[in-house]
Amino acid sequence: MLSVLQPLLFVLLVLLLAFCKTIVAVNRLPSSAFAVPGDATYDYVVVGGGTAGLTVAARLAASGASVGVIEAGGAYELDNGNYSVVPGYAFTEPALAPVEFFPPRPLIDWSLVSQPLTGAAGRRIHYAAGKTLGGSSALNTMAYHRATKGAYQRWASLVGSTAYTWDSLFPYFFKSTKLTPPNFAKRNTPNATFTYDKAAFCTTGPNCGPLQVSYAQWVDPTNTWFAVALKFIGLATSSVGFNSGSLSGGAYTTGTIDPTHATRSSSETSYLRWAIANTGLMVHYRTQALKILFTSGKATGVSVVTEGFPYTLTAKKEVIVSAGVFHSPQLLMVSGIGPQAKLTSLGIPVISNLPGVGQNLQDQIFFAVQNGLTSASTASILADPAQQAVALQQYLNNTSGPYTSAGGYIAFEKLPAASRANFSARTTSLLAALPADMPEIEYLAGGFPGNATAGITTTGDLSATLLAPFSRGSVTISSLSMLDSPAIDLGWLKDAADAEVAVAAFKRLRQAWSAPGLSPVKVGLESRPGAAVQTDAQILQWIRENAIQIWHASSTNAMGMNATAGGVVDKTCKVFGVTGLRVVDISVFPFALPGHPQATVYALAEKIAADIIAGR
Ligand SMILES: Cc1cc2nc3c(=O)[nH]c(=O)nc-3n(C[C@H](O)[C@H](O)[C@H](O)COP(=O)(O)OP(=O)(O)OC[C@H]3O[C@@H](n4cnc5c(N)ncnc54)[C@H](O)[C@@H]3O)c2cc1C
Ligand SMILES: *[C@@H]1O[C@H](CO)[C@@H](O)[C@H](O)[C@H]1NC(C)=O
Ligand SMILES: *[C@@H]1O[C@H](CO)[C@@H](O)[C@H](O)[C@H]1NC(C)=O
Numbered sequence: 001m002l003s004v005l006q007p008l009l010f011v012l013l014v015l016l017l018a019f020c021k022t023i024v025a026v027n028r029l030p031s032s033a034f035a036v037p038g039d040a041t042y043d044y045v046v047v048g049g050g051t052a053g054l055t056v057a058a059r060l061a062a063s064g065a066s067v068g069v070i071e072a073g074g075a076y077e078l079d080n081g082n083y084s085v086v087p088g089y090a091f092t093e094p095a096l097a098p099v100e101f102f103p104p105r106p107l108i109d110w111s112l113v114s115q116p117l118t119g120a121a122g123r124r125i126h127y128a129a130g131k132t133l134g135g136s137s138a139l140n141t142m143a144y145h146r147a148t149k150g151a152y153q154r155w156a157s158l159v160g161s162t163a164y165t166w167d168s169l170f171p172y173f174f175k176s177t178k179l180t181p182p183n184f185a186k187r188n189t190p191n192a193t194f195t196y197d198k199a200a201f202c203t204t205g206p207n208c209g210p211l212q213v214s215y216a217q218w219v220d221p222t223n224t225w226f227a228v229a230l231k232f233i234g235l236a237t238s239s240v241g242f243n244s245g246s247l248s249g250g251a252y253t254t255g256t257i258d259p260t261h262a263t264r265s266s267s268e269t270s271y272l273r274w275a276i277a278n279t280g281l282m283v284h285y286r287t288q289a290l291k292i293l294f295t296s297g298k299a300t301g302v303s304v305v306t307e308g309f310p311y312t313l314t315a316k317k318e319v320i321v322s323a324g325v326f327h328s329p330q331l332l333m334v335s336g337i338g339p340q341a342k343l344t345s346l347g348i349p350v351i352s353n354l355p356g357v358g359q360n361l362q363d364q365i366f367f368a369v370q371n372g373l374t375s376a377s378t379a380s381i382l383a384d385p386a387q388q389a390v391a392l393q394q395y396l397n398n399t400s401g402p403y404t405s406a407g408g409y410i411a412f413e414k415l416p417a418a419s420r421a422n423f424s425a426r427t428t429s430l431l432a433a434l435p436a437d438m439p440e441i442e443y444l445a446g447g448f449p450g451n452a453t454a455g456i457t458t459t460g461d462l463s464a465t466l467l468a469p470f471s472r473g474s475v476t477i478s479s480l481s482m483l484d485s486p487a488i489d490l491g492w493l494k495d496a497a498d499a500e501v502a503v504a505a506f507k508r509l510r511q512a513w514s515a516p517g518l519s520p521v522k523v524g525l526e527s528r529p530g531a532a533v534q535t536d537a538q539i540l541q542w543i544r545e546n547a548i549q550i551w552h553a554s555s556t557n558a559m560g561m562n563a564t565a566g567g568v569v570d571k572t573c574k575v576f577g578v579t580g581l582r583v584v585d586i587s588v589f590p591f592a593l594p595g596h597p598q599a600t601v602y603a604l605a606e607k608i609a610a611d612i613i614a615g616r
């Protein structure tokens with residue numbers, strides 16, 4: 001009898017194994033990483049598949065936990081094509097228009113518009129924010145660098161934790177990225193060579209992170225002239241670059257670009273794709289989080305909607321909110337966490353009275369002085385059909401040429417003594433309280449197509465960014481629904497200290513433009529704002545009317561020691577007054593870090609993921 005059954009049992013066993021293998025395989029197939037809408041339970045539910053969200057989610061999923069990510073947008077490669085993927089298009093993406101009436105890009109951008117800004121001539125500003133897998137890492141202009149040792153020390157002191165010092169954070173910068181060393185053969189401009197700190201990054205091996213960081217495979221020829229101009233005002237080229245804890249002088253910046261294909265590296269191309277291939281991570285995309293659900297003060301899930309279909313995702317362990325600087329405070333507030341008076345006035349039951357939610361918004365602003373140049377630039381080349389065709393050929397043939405590159409040459413400084421001589425005592429003491437190594441101003445070199453008829457190849461654009469704004473804005477809610485936009489006050493130039501620093505920075509731009517070294521290429525007089533703007537009052541008024549954002553808004557759910565001092569989350573990003581809930585994104589930065597923030601967003605997400613996995 002047994003001998004008759006044996007072959008049958010064997011066949012059954014083989015079938016069973018094949019079946020199990022199919023289940024395992026299905027769990028690992030990319031298509032199965034995208035959840036069918038409907039109630040589900042995970043260990044961790046992450047709200048927002050953006051820069052921080054996908055980083056945290058990928059690391060938690062790799063630890064063996066079940067993780068569900070809620071992302072309002074879709075896949076930007078499908079929804080926005082090469083505009084989002086090709087670095088050379090980064091600055092021409094229509095979603096970057098800062099004006100109130102902007103070209104809507106609803107598949108990748110939240111279409112947020114601020115309230116009229118009292119310090120900025122009453123303007124309403126369209127503030128681009130990524131609504132897609134990858135979040136703002138899929139929409140940003142790809143500059144990658146880290147802040148200063150002093151700035152991280154200040155963070156550590158403010159929150160009472162040595163975990164935020166440069167030395168403590170460095171392993172997370174290191175493990176989030178993989179640097180490809182510069183390809184000097186592809187860099188077209190021989191006078192744009194440089195040295196850098198090779199120890200700042202992982203370059204090879206299994207310890208490198210998924211985010212690709214590289215040096216541009218093309219140098220905007222006009223940038224070498226801006227390097228000359230910035231040198232003239234005292235900003236020499238740094239020999240280490242901006243990834244080793246100091247920001248001083250100028251450097252060609254690293255960027256989040258995969259140099260093999262010269263395409264954008266986002267949290268989606270890096271962390272998400274890695275997690276899809278290696279973990280059981282699940283993504284609910286085109287799905288909006290509406291409310292965090294609580295049971296006895298513990299976050300137990302999130303109510304969501306996919307294309308009009310509502311359902312609930314239950315979190316066995318934690319809910320992690322990574323919806324960004326505007327939507328994270330909005331989601332907390334509609335869910336009952338925020339300033340009591342505001343919540344009560346809208347009839348929202350208060351779960352945790354946290355006065356700091358949505359407050360403390362810090363936004364770095366910038367403005368530029370322009371002059372004509374005879375040098376070619378990325379913009380002038382791509383605006384000319386014949387040269388553009390060559391550029392396309394270079395890009396497609398061997399990933400070289402203007403399309404491969406986004407950012408360029410940037411520089412940092414604390415304003416020199418001569419520039420601060422007339423500052424008020426208050427401004428002087430506010431600035432003196434900043435860390436000694438924390439720059440106040442960033443200079444960015446850029447260009448636009450010039451007026452060929454007038455012999456101008458490029459309209460050179462040298463801008464200054466205020467890195468340590470003292471003005472404070474806010475995010476609040478005007479309805480109970482996440483389907484409505486939050487109310488945003490960017491706060492620009494409300495504080496007199498910012499106005500003084502802005503005028504001083506503007507004068508530095510004019511000084512840089514006066515560099516004798518520019519004479520081979522400079523043509524004509526200053527084109528913007530021009531000679532009519534001369535007195536401090538005129539300069540300030542022009543800045544109020546023309547400054548725009550550099551999309552670095554932060555600190556609307558500030559990390560702090562406690563709620564009474566305005567803190568929203570503690571040093572491991574746990575929200576005060578409840579359990580099972582963290583916020584992990586740029587909204588928890590206690591203050592605006594100097595320069596471009598994405599490197600720190602990734603590192604912070606890595607750090608908090610490690611905290612969660614370690615049970616902290
Ligand atoms: C145009 C632009 C240019 C920039 N340039 C640079 C640069 O060159 N270098 C640099 O370092 N930084 C740059 N930044 C800033 C940087 O990209 C951001 O600070 C950073 O990406 C923020 O990360 P985050 O995780 O806090 O938020 P995000 O990456 O914005 O992620 C938030 C995510 O949450 C999702 N979400 C929001 N609400 C909901 C909801 N209710 N339900 C579901 N999902 C939701 C969003 O769709 C988004 O995917 C730029 C930003 C922009 C917008
Ligand atoms: C981007 O796509 C458009 C439309 O398909 C195409 O014309 C253009 O050449 C592409 N650009 C690059 C750099 O590939
Ligand atoms: C840099 O090198 C290029 C190519 O040789 C040259 O055209 C340009 O004038 C140089 N620029 C500066 C600032 O030296």
Ligand SMILES: *[C@@H]1O[C@H](CO)[C@@H](O)[C@H](O)[C@H]1NC(C)=O
Nearest residue numbers: 185186393394395397398400
């Ligand atoms: C890349 O291709 C372009 C034209 O397609 C060519 O001019 C250039 O020399 C090539 N560069 C390298 C580094 O191979």
Ligand SMILES: *[C@@H]1O[C@H](CO)[C@@H](O)[C@H](O)[C@H]1NC(C)=O
Nearest residue numbers: 393394395396397398399400
């Ligand atoms: C394409 O690039 C290769 C090197 O990568 C180069 O040898 C070749 O000449 C380029 N093709 C054209 C058409 O320029």
Ligand SMILES: *[C@@H]1O[C@H](CO)[C@@H](O)[C@H](O)[C@H]1NC(C)=O
Nearest residue numbers: 418419420421422504507536
């Ligand atoms: C400081 O004020 C004096 C007197 O008004 C003026 O001459 C000088 O240019 C000012 N300095 C700066 C850096 O603005």
Ligand SMILES: *[C@@H]1O[C@H](CO)[C@@H](O)[C@H](O)[C@H]1NC(C)=O
Nearest residue numbers: 450451452453454455456524
């Ligand atoms: C370009 O320059 C020419 C010659 O100086 C001038 O007539 C024309 O108005 C300029 N065009 C623009 C758009 O400024």
Ligand SMILES: *[C@@H]1O[C@H](CO)[C@@H](O)[C@H](O)[C@H]1NC(C)=O
Nearest residue numbers: 158560561562563564565566
């Ligand atoms: C709250 O934190 C602040 C520092 O941010 C501190 O000065 C204060 O003593 C703390 N209050 C309580 C009640 O712990």
